[in-house]
Amino acid sequence: MSETKLLHSVRVNKDKCIGCGKCMRACPTKAMRVRPQKASINYERCIDCGECLRVCPNDAIEPITTSSADINKFKYKVAIPSPVIHSQFGPQIMPNGILSALKEIGFDYVYDEALICEMQNMVIEEYLDKNKSPRPIISSTCPVVARLIQRLFPSLCNLILPIEPPFEIAAKILKKEISEKQNIPKEEIGIIEITPCAAKMVSISHPETLEKSHLDGAISIKDVYNKVMIILKKEEQSLMLQGQSPISGIGIGRAIAGGEIRGLKYHQSVSVSGVYDTIKILEGVESGKLHDIEYLECLICPDGCIGGPLTVENRFIAKSNILKLTRIYGNKKRVDSNRVKRLYKEDFFSFESGVKPKPFKPLDKDRILAIKKMNLKREIFEKLPKRDCGICGAPDCITFAEDVVQGKAKLEDCIFMKK
Amino acid sequence: MDSEVVFKQEFEINGGDFVNAGESASKLKNILKEIGIDTDIIRRLAIAAYEAEVNVVTYARHGIMRILIYPEKILLTVEDEGQGIKDIDLAMQPGYSTATDEIREMGFGAGLGLPNMKKNADIFNISSTVDKGTKLEITMNLNDKNVRD
Ligand SMILES: Nc1ncnc2c1ncn2[C@@H]1O[C@H](COP(=O)(O)OP(=O)(O)OP(=O)(O)O)[C@@H](O)[C@H]1O
């Protein structure tokens, strides 16, 4: 895998791409161009939100996940399914059935991430109680939100909750506990998330707040779906008898937007989902007008991780399934608060380093030249038809004007500018 | 002695238009990001511009926000036609506000806008004539280093 591919979570399959430009129009950071004829990604602008993947009618945008060959390199394979998994197989199948089916498809151990989600919720509450840092504190759960802030809202980096998301905490705890209890060297344990998230691979290969991720890979819910479904169908009876696993509705509820703030009774909190609404609320935060909000949960996917691009179930049905489970499992805490305190002391939750600003490059490194280019860009834009037709291969006229200024396109590429 | 303006843009602000309050400040911010102005300067200027914009929407009929960029500084002026301010020293006091209950319900009227602008600006000037209007001038110094690495 080349460096850029590792750095990002999607790639264009040029054989499948028909150049329709749907991805280009959907991209919130204008990272895509269809020039010449096929889509290409400017990885410098990509934040791994997965919008392109979601809209492509030809499956030409492919998510990058861990190959089975890479997983099989590990002697002891551990799956940590995202709580989203519990929404995917219909309302009759209970969490325990899914966990044992996952084990059967080739993992030595399966650990429900929902448990850590509940734990992390307690840590968030503790942090809000104890810390009087500037508000609103922004959730660190969604890796794309962190990237979006780094790129588009660099001045907000210091508002991000300095607590690792559940998948990192889970992997860190499991690696330590399994290697100690079963006497297996850490390098031989492979911790793999079963994920709805297109951005997960990047946050594993290039974690922003850790020296090295505790996870060893991620595979999509889509990838395991058929195999799990077959087992569930075959063994429905016996799996049904397995009873409830020790999880709470609080942990499972993290699969949908609002799950994080549900437990925060004493703090003014807001939950936002979807990339455009997230951008909008962050603009509000940046204007300094939202400091009344104490905690801001932002998830890039519509309705939260159940709307992740690597899921199978329709997100509205998935949401209903999760809500049903949260009712069945209730809000009773399952996590031992003494254990949480101990882990807190042992530093299992905090970032190793803060999220650093990485603003998009300006039009030029030299400010005076950047301003000249800005003026030129507007001059060109004024000449253009402003139809945002996309035939030139850029998502809209203003971006095309920028491409011309930067020498990436010629004015004649616009069919309205041809003599 | 002023050097030449290298960039200029104007935004209109309509009194009473709370729906779009903040739009001009937000557009301004995006321009500064594209030009590569220092993150902290953008942050401070955007906060000042937002407060100034909301004041025009709240207390005036109409206003113009103007951004002028010089090689060594950014000048933001906000000029409005409106009721003006009788006692500027008083208006500058944190907590002083003449906002009505309706405006407070919208989340404004803490009396912190003007003090906040002053705090975030490198140079802050305000002048006003009752029943005519108010003019603000906010200057941000740019460092001598024009090239970013
Ligand atoms: N452009 C203006 N025209 C007329 N009066 C103004 C203008 N700007 C401010 N004022 C007066 O100065 C007072 C203080 O303004 P300031 O922005 O500091 O606080 P505020 O607008 O009342 O509340 P906040 O800005 O915290 O929401 C206002 O209540 C108003 O009486």
Ligand code: SF4
């Ligand atoms: S909302 Fe969830 S699935 Fe979607 S990008 Fe964020 S973390 Fe990944």
Ligand SMILES: [Mg+2]
């Ligand atoms: Mg004000």
